Amino acid sequence: MGLIAEKEKRRAVAHLQQKAQAFETEVALRQSEERFRLLVEGIQDYAIYSMDPHGVITSWNSGARRIKGYTSEEVIGQNFSRFYTSEDVERGLPGKVLQIAREEGHYEGEGWRIRKDGSRFWSNVVVTPLRDEAGNVLGFSKITRDMTxxxxxxxxxxxxxxxxxxxxxxxxxxxxxxxxxxxxxxxxxxxxxxxxxxxxxxxxxxxxxxxxxxxxxxxxxxxxxxxxxxxxxxxxxxxxxxxxxxxxxPPLLDEAGLRDALHWFVGGFIERSGIQTELEISPNFSRLPRELETAIFRIIQESVTNIHRHSGSPKASIHLALDLDEVLLTISDQGRGMPSVAAPEEPKSRRKLGVGIAGMRERILQLGGCFVFPLPAGSASVYQATPS
Ligand SMILES: Nc1ncnc2c1ncn2[C@@H]1O[C@H](COP(=O)(O)OP(=O)(O)O)[C@@H](O)[C@H]1O
Ligand SMILES: [Mg+2]
Incomplete structure (x- = not known):
């Protein structure tokens, strides 16, 4: 008898203890929910509010009050579409936002919204559905930032x-x-x-x-x-x-074409400058449209003048090739190279690109080509042009 009574008493105490623990957990949870609510309520930089499944506002924090200008009494129970511009409402944006959030678990977007005083602000919004344990959508949370x-x-x-x-x-x-x-x-x-x-x-x-x-x-x-x-x-x-x-x-340029004009020009250049200049033109190089021939001639003329004036090189070479419908022009010397390459400690010299080089680049870009100057490592100073 005495033993059974003792057992029952212990069971009753254990039961009571369990209840007390559950109660404490519940209180703790509520306290933490309350703290969380207060935390959300206190956030100033973000408008945070919740809605029911139809977009009717159910809570409103102080950031929402600050950013949108409405008190919670003014908006709780109202549909959130009131913050959208009339054009956005007309194209059904508020409904779409909720639909996307529901279907994809998340909506993020930017757009103009209206404050209480009618002024507009640019907002970044994130909408997330709130679900119960079974996955039913109970409503939505919406976080808005003023990004005006x-x-x-x-x-x-x-x-x-x-x-x-x-x-x-x-x-x-x-x-x-x-x-x-x-x-x-x-x-x-x-x-x-x-x-x-x-x-x-x-x-x-x-x-x-x-x-x-x-x-x-x-x-x-x-x-x-x-x-x-x-x-x-x-x-x-x-x-x-x-x-x-x-x-x-050179009259040869119009009459006989680039090949003859270049041979004549390079011959004269060697005579005038004493720079041993090699000119190699691929055998398949035929006549090209006038503006292309003129551009190539001018680029070569400007380049070898630069070699004469700036490089100090005793040699120069010019290669001109036609590959399918692309012209490949490479001009090189064996001189001191561009000041920026030779003396990187002089930052000002790096910026000094005269009209010569700028003109070459422009001519090539106009023809849809690609200009590389100077060519990387190896030769001291090289121009490469590929007008198509
Ligand atoms: N072949 C080269 N070797 C060394 N430096 C060169 C060469 N070509 C051009 N440069 C440098 O680039 C600068 C700009 O050339 P450019 O645009 O033709 O103008 P400019 O010849 O009138 O100075 C030159 O002043 C020179 O410092
Ligand atoms: Mg020049």
């Missing part, structure tokens, strides 16, 4: 980037136009020199020679000498005028 300042900043950056793009585009157009005008002007000057001054000089020379023939026997040797000297000077001017005219625009 960042949005305005991003818009301004975007605007500036667009302006910059436009400015660059017009600069490129201007450069292209400038190069075109320069080519036309050189061609015109070359013709003028050749047909104008060149013809007059040739006539002058002929006159001098016939004068010499006519008076040679009758005038003093000193006068004869002066006449011969004049003829020599006239010949020199004729030669120089012709060289100048041909350098401005």
């Amino acid at each position: 300042e960042r949005k305005l900043l991003m818009d301004r950056i975007q605007e500036h980037a667009e302006e910059l793009d436009k400015a660059q585009e017009s600069l490129r157009r201007l450069t292209a136009r400038l190069l075109q005008v320069q080519d036309d002007e050189r061609r015109r000057l070359a013709r003028e020199l050749h047909d104008g001054a060149g013809q007059i000089l040739a006539a002058l020379n002929m006159n001098l020679e016939s004068l010499q023939d006519a008076v040679k026997e009758q005038i003093a040797p000193s006068l004869n000498q002066r006449l011969a000297e004049s003829i020599r000077l006239a010949n020199q001017v004729i030669k120089e005028t012709r060289t100048l005219s041909y350098l401005l625009h």
